[in-house]
Amino acid sequence: MLTTTQSDRTGLWALLWAVSLALVSTLLPSVAAARPPSVLVIVADDQRADTIHALGNPLVRTPALDALVARGTSFDRAYCMGGQHGAVCIPSRAMMLSGRGLFHRDEQLSGQDTWPEVFRRAGWRTFLTGKWHNGEASAVRCFDAGRNVFFGGMTDQWNVPVASFPTGGDGGGITEKAVAPGVHSARLFGDAAVEFLAGIGDTPFFAWVSFTVPHDPRQAPEEFRARYRGHEPPPPANWLPEHPFDNGELSVRDEVLLPRPLTREGVSHELADAYACVESLDAEVGRIVEALRAHGRLDDTLILFVSDHGLALGSHGLLGKQNLYEHSMRAPAILAGPGVPVGRRERALCHLQDLVATVGGLAGVPAPAGSEAVSLIPVLRGEQPAIRDDLLLAYRHLQRALVTPDWKLIRYPEIGREQLFDLRNDPDEIHDLSAETAHAVRLAEFRSRMAGLMHEADDPLAPSVSLPPAAARPARPPNIVFFLADDLGTGDVAALGSPHALTPNIDSLFARGTRLARHWAGSAVCAPSRCVLMTGLHPGHAPIRSNSEVQPEGQRPMPEGTVTLPGILHAAGYATGAFGKWGLGPPGSPSDPLAAGFDRFFGYNCQRHAHSFYPTSLWDNRAKVPLDNPLVPVTATLPADPAPTAADFARFRGTTYSADRIGDEAVHFLRSNADRPFFLYLPTTLPHLALQVPADEPSLERHRHFFGAETPYLGGKGYVPCAEPAATLAAMVTRMDREVGRIVATLDELGLTDDTIFVFSSDNGATFPGAGGVVTDRMKSNGPLRDWKGSPYEGGLRVPAVVVWPGRIAAGASIDTPTGCEDWLPTLLDLAAPDVPRPAALDGESLAAALLGRQPPPTSRTLYRELTERLWQTALEVSPEGCWKVVRRGLGREMANLAAPTELYDLVADPEEAHDVAAARPDVVARMERLLDREHRPDPQWPLPFADAATPAAKP
Numbered sequence: 001m002l003t004t005t006q007s008d009r010t011g012l013w014a015l016l017w018a019v020s021l022a023l024v025s026t027l028l029p030s031v032a033a034a035r036p037p038s039v040l041v042i043v044a045d046d047q048r049a050d051t052i053h054a055l056g057n058p059l060v061r062t063p064a065l066d067a068l069v070a071r072g073t074s075f076d077r078a079y080c081m082g083g084q085h086g087a088v089c090i091p092s093r094a095m096m097l098s099g100r101g102l103f104h105r106d107e108q109l110s111g112q113d114t115w116p117e118v119f120r121r122a123g124w125r126t127f128l129t130g131k132w133h134n135g136e137a138s139a140v141r142c143f144d145a146g147r148n149v150f151f152g153g154m155t156d157q158w159n160v161p162v163a164s165f166p167t168g169g170d171g172g173g174i175t176e177k178a179v180a181p182g183v184h185s186a187r188l189f190g191d192a193a194v195e196f197l198a199g200i201g202d203t204p205f206f207a208w209v210s211f212t213v214p215h216d217p218r219q220a221p222e223e224f225r226a227r228y229r230g231h232e233p234p235p236p237a238n239w240l241p242e243h244p245f246d247n248g249e250l251s252v253r254d255e256v257l258l259p260r261p262l263t264r265e266g267v268s269h270e271l272a273d274a275y276a277c278v279e280s281l282d283a284e285v286g287r288i289v290e291a292l293r294a295h296g297r298l299d300d301t302l303i304l305f306v307s308d309h310g311l312a313l314g315s316h317g318l319l320g321k322q323n324l325y326e327h328s329m330r331a332p333a334i335l336a337g338p339g340v341p342v343g344r345r346e347r348a349l350c351h352l353q354d355l356v357a358t359v360g361g362l363a364g365v366p367a368p369a370g371s372e373a374v375s376l377i378p379v380l381r382g383e384q385p386a387i388r389d390d391l392l393l394a395y396r397h398l399q400r401a402l403v404t405p406d407w408k409l410i411r412y413p414e415i416g417r418e419q420l421f422d423l424r425n426d427p428d429e430i431h432d433l434s435a436e437t438a439h440a441v442r443l444a445e446f447r448s449r450m451a452g453l454m455h456e457a458d459d460p461l462a463p464s465v466s467l468p469p470a471a472a473r474p475a476r477p478p479n480i481v482f483f484l485a486d487d488l489g490t491g492d493v494a495a496l497g498s499p500h501a502l503t504p505n506i507d508s509l510f511a512r513g514t515r516l517a518r519h520w521a522g523s524a525v526c527a528p529s530r531c532v533l534m535t536g537l538h539p540g541h542a543p544i545r546s547n548s549e550v551q552p553e554g555q556r557p558m559p560e561g562t563v564t565l566p567g568i569l570h571a572a573g574y575a576t577g578a579f580g581k582w583g584l585g586p587p588g589s590p591s592d593p594l595a596a597g598f599d600r601f602f603g604y605n606c607q608r609h610a611h612s613f614y615p616t617s618l619w620d621n622r623a624k625v626p627l628d629n630p631l632v633p634v635t636a637t638l639p640a641d642p643a644p645t646a647a648d649f650a651r652f653r654g655t656t657y658s659a660d661r662i663g664d665e666a667v668h669f670l671r672s673n674a675d676r677p678f679f680l681y682l683p684t685t686l687p688h689l690a691l692q693v694p695a696d697e698p699s700l701e702r703h704r705h706f707f708g709a710e711t712p713y714l715g716g717k718g719y720v721p722c723a724e725p726a727a728t729l730a731a732m733v734t735r736m737d738r739e740v741g742r743i744v745a746t747l748d749e750l751g752l753t754d755d756t757i758f759v760f761s762s763d764n765g766a767t768f769p770g771a772g773g774v775v776t777d778r779m780k781s782n783g784p785l786r787d788w789k790g791s792p793y794e795g796g797l798r799v800p801a802v803v804v805w806p807g808r809i810a811a812g813a814s815i816d817t818p819t820g821c822e823d824w825l826p827t828l829l830d831l832a833a834p835d836v837p838r839p840a841a842l843d844g845e846s847l848a849a850a851l852l853g854r855q856p857p858p859t860s861r862t863l864y865r866e867l868t869e870r871l872w873q874t875a876l877e878v879s880p881e882g883c884w885k886v887v888r889r890g891l892g893r894e895m896a897n898l899a900a901p902t903e904l905y906d907l908v909a910d911p912e913e914a915h916d917v918a919a920a921r922p923d924v925v926a927r928m929e930r931l932l933d934r935e936h937r938p939d940p941q942w943p944l945p946f947a948d949a950a951t952p953a954a955k956p
Contacts, residue, residue: 038301039206045215047307049330060275064286072336073344080309082394092308095353099371103458108135113368116142119206129192130210140173148192157185157219190284197291213277220276228272235267238428240317248398254320267314302337324401348386382625392453402450409446442573477677479756486688489766491783502734505741513804514813521764522821524796527583529763534564536825536844540935545942546869553606554586567597572836575673579666580683583607587622602665613692614654629654637715652720674750686736689772691722699734703727713773725773762799786913792874817857864935868942883907886928890946897945
């Protein structure tokens with residue numbers, strides 16, 4: 001029963017539609033009145049999620065469902081919540097119809113409000129055909145009419161007992177009951193739906209069309225079954241002859257339909273029957289959609305296709321749905337119609353009842369009283385990435401499961417058994433990881449999350465013992481935040497001596513943490529620097545060594561299987577999120593953010609696309625999210641005469657500033673994962689070109705005052721024009737600082753500051769003067785250091801770096817020994833996950849002991865860098881005797897196999913690299929050249945001819 005407020009809203013909605021229809025028909029008789037969207041819900045029975053051709057099954061033919069996929073959104077992670085007996089379809093349908101969860105729904109819907117009733121009260125005509133497993137009384141109560149309704153669970157598909165009722169009532173309105181001999185169930189229900197659509201006219205409707213296939217008995221018309229004779233599908237990848245252990249339901253009816261142990265031949269035969277039934281269902285879906293089109297109702301009808309759950313059919317040695325594996329609880333789900341994105345694959349977690357709630361929301365009707373479902377409309381509109389962070393699945397008292405975007409924990413409380421599956425890398429749930437010590441932290445966290453969801457759902461098996469007080473709980477691993485600036489020089493931060501920088505939040509990090517005073521970025525340009533951070537390998541060994549691009553967008557990917565920092569942390573139980581600029585592989589490649597180990601990515605995939613802060617779209621995982629910005633070519637220019645006005649420059653600003661939107665998503669990630677260890681990677685695009693900042697940036701006026709009158713940049717250097725280059729760049733740095741502050745403030749608000757390791761650094765030195773209008777020389781963005789981004793000298797490589805961990809890492813301290821970006825992987829693992837295995841071959845050295853004050857920093861070490869696109873190598877050697885740096889370059893592209901004379905610098909006596917002392921110290925030059933040769937591993941993808949020629953062929 002609806003609340004008074006809900007009833008008022010419903011009545012008002014119906015009244016508004018009635019008034020609008022009356023006005024339009026009176027005043028504009030020649031124009032068709034606008035209609036609210038109609039709703040068609042098509043429910044399959046026992047259909048696995050992997051049985052639609054367009055969604056990845058090459059064997060089954062489903063042209064009608066494929067067409068729905070093309071014109072709508074497919075939900076790849078839609079789950080039945082489970083059941084409390086073997087007939088899982090009953091609670092599944094009750095949950096979809098009422099919006100209530102498993103432990104709150106009534107299987108007969110007695111006294112519970114439903115979606116068809118809500119639509120009916122709001123003025124929609126409601127219709128039912130097909131399987132109704134939730135009682136005759138509720139069917140008559142919910143629908144205006146029903147035709148060819150089957151009240152039961154399973155039936156001979158060629159002799160279906162059906163009933164009809166013309167009007168709603170109190171359960172006594174059924175007027176016909178008969179058997180329809182010789183007509184296949186799919187055609188029987190399809191005929192009823194087509195007939196209903198032929199007579200509905202312009203009236204808004206809510207139709208529930210529920211098939212009995214591919215439920216057993218799996219009988220399909222011969223035209224569909226014949227195609228599989230002699231061509232039966234192979235068993236699924238996770239086929240087993242027997243389930244590995246007794247899950248409590250091995251004797252249920254579904255599991256004894258075939259002799260045990262299962263055979264490949266028997267399973268293939270069952271799959272062929274199921275596929276043929278799916279194809280017969282698909283044919284009826286096609287007829288129904290064509291009827292909508294023929295009667296002019298297709299464009300204003302929301303179509304939801306869904307199954308009540310899946311089925312094992314040989315997977316894991318099972319046949320039925322009385323289990324919580326993906327094949328049984330995950331269902332196919334497609335939504336098409338007005339307001340639904342076209343051609344989209346959505347991976348947001350949801351229950352099936354959430355999909356029906358989404359339809360209701362799109363139609364504008366209120367939810368049924370007592371509904372617990374959550375609409376996916378914010379996900380469809382790109383307003384948020386997900387509606388649920390995890391799901392609870394339950395079957396009887398025997399099984400419980402927690403599903404996250406990438407993992408699943410299944411518990412069998414009666415036998416004390418668990419299974420842990422990495423769904424990202426093992427979607428077929430073949431490898432149980434629950435016994436591996438590397439996942440102990442994850443298991444503990446998942447058990448806690450499952451217990452919380454069980455309490456929220458009123459699960460009778462929810463643990464009755466409350467969690468121990470925080471002081472008594474085992475300490476969880478620390479969180480990690482890594483904020484990576486883009487092209488930020490050491491002279492761009494106030495705490496490091498900049499007279500113009502306004503960076504209070506970054507300054508606070510340096511005051512509260514330990515500075516790495518002589519820290520080398522991974523490279524002197526973006527992509528290889530980020531690769532060093534991800535892999536712990538320097539550029540002579542790393543799989544990415546330049547900014548090489550691929551088409552249509554993105555940079556060259558790392559090889560499949562590359563071990564990365566997020567991948568290691570993800571496997572250790574961390575939530576992993578990346579927000580900003582990726583640059584290490586296009587979407588869908590072997591090293592896009594998701595493949596590299598991140599649970600969530602939002603931002604720019606391609607570095608070149610990041611050359612605008614007002615893009616037309618950003619990537620959310622592997623889907624593009626449109627932004628309300630106009631397309632402005634980066635090659636745009638302004639004429640010098642007449643002098644451009646403020647309005648001329650204003651057209652290079654859009655509406656949504658990408659750094660702000662990316663920051664919003666990062667904060668959402670923090671809030672969503674506050675109860676578990678997380679790794680938040682923030683590779684911001686600030687302050688990289690283009691020179692763009694919102695006009696209302698508060699610091700602009702202060703920076704204008706500092707720099708005074710400026711010469712405008714009119715474009716023509718690969719980036720859009722800018723009226724005030726210095727003030728704008730400084731304001732971009734301040735904008736970035738504010739993003740740092742947002743993250744710090746969120747950690748404070750969540751009470752996580754003391755449990756979080758916070759690293760701030762940059763991917764390389766400041767941009768060279770003149771590029772895109774910057775005046776970094778005037779701004780002294782690299783301080784006294786020589787040269788700029790892309791260079792082997794300190795201005796290209798040395799960057800700000802600080803690490804904060806309150807109470808554990810000293811505040812206001814400094815490590816003056818040279819360090820490198822490759823050190824972060826072993827350092828962070830030693831600090832946060834010391835028991836987690838790490839790659840055997842690493843170039844980085846752990847700084848954990850020094851940061852924690854357990855031992856002094858090392859006094860001897862080497863660092864190595866190379867850049868193929870600029871044809872150079874450099875290395876640094878520090879020892880108690882001093883610090884030497886060597887630079888070796890190729891003689892241009894025409895003579896790249898020849899090296900110019902090696903340069904040598906004494907960084908202790910000459911930190912600005914003004915004096916080449918190679919001639920005076922040939923002994924050091926010889927030693928350092930051997931270092932260059934030793935650290936460079938030739939790779940045909942990244943030719944460095946002069947270095948390749950100098951490296952022994954036998955070198956691995």
